[in-house]
Amino acid sequence: MTFSPRVPHLFPRKTLARLLAPTYAAAMSVDEEEAHERLLQALEAPGVVEALQRGVSAALELKQGPRTPADKLLDKVSKGIEKHGGHVRPAESTPAVSAVLVRLNLELGLAPEPMRATLATPRGAAALEQGLASLGAHLVKELLR
Numbered sequence: 037m038t039f040s041p042r043v044p045h046l047f048p049r050k051t052l053a054r055l056l057a058p059t060y061a062a063a064m065s066v067d068e069e070e071a072h073e074r075l076l077q078a079l080e081a082p083g084v085v086e087a088l089q090r091g092v093s094a095a096l097e098l099k100q101g102p103r104t105p106a107d108k109l110l111d112k113v114s115k116g117i118e119k120h121g122g123h124v125r126p127a128e129s130t131p132a133v134s135a136v137l138v139r140l141n142l143e144l145g146l147a148p149e150p151m152r153a154t155l156a157t158p159r160g161a162a163a164l165e166q167g168l169a170s171l172g173a174h175l176v177k178e179l180l181r
Contacts, residue, residue, distance in 0.1 A: 039093035040106045046114055049079045052088050054122030055175055062126040063137050074144055081143035087164075088136075091172030099176055116179030124178035132167035139164060 047055075053075035061071035079085050100109050127133055139155060141147035154160045 039096040039100075040110055042107075042110050043089050043093050043096070044085075046110060046117065047085075047089050047092055049085050050076065051117065051122065052085060053079055055117075055124055055178075056088075056171070057122075058124060058126040059133070059171070059174075060137065060140070063129055063134070064141075074146075075140065078140040078143040084140070084143060087139075087168055088171065091168030091170075092175060093172070094169045095172035095176040098173070099180070113176065113179050116181070120179065124175065127171055127174040130167070130170060132163050132170050134167070135160065135163040136167035136171055 053072055056075055057068045057072040060066075060075055061068045064071065064074075066074070079088075096106075096109060096113070100106060135155065138147050138151050142149070142152050142155075155164050
């Protein structure tokens with residue numbers, strides 16, 4: 037479930053690719069243009085965009101205070117997207133974030149296929165969910181600064 041029906045509109049595939057490019061570039065030792073192209077391709081796979089939007093939604097739920105309406109928070113995030121032009125600092129490299137990058141690389145054919153089975157185990161799935169939440173929190177934090 038998403039935080040708001042506006043989340044998919046604020047974070048479509050192209051915006052997510054632009055926002056995640058610095059993190060992907062730093063982790064994979066490629067330039068941001070190459071990272072952006074790879075992300076656009078990886079985010080075409082079914083369920084990937086939705087999973088990332090779920091991570092952003094979780095971060096927004098945690099960020100929302102008792103007196104902050106969802107629309108007000110999303111307006112701030114929207115302004116952050118415009119202000120930063122999609123340029124945010126890379127997320128800290130953690131095992132959980134690496135799990136998300138492995139998932140993206142699997143969709144690109146750059147990671148060994150047995151890694152898909154690893155991500156399907158309870159431990160792998162938990163790391164992937166933690167990574168999605170961590171990336172979502174990072175993006176929200178960056179866009180609200």
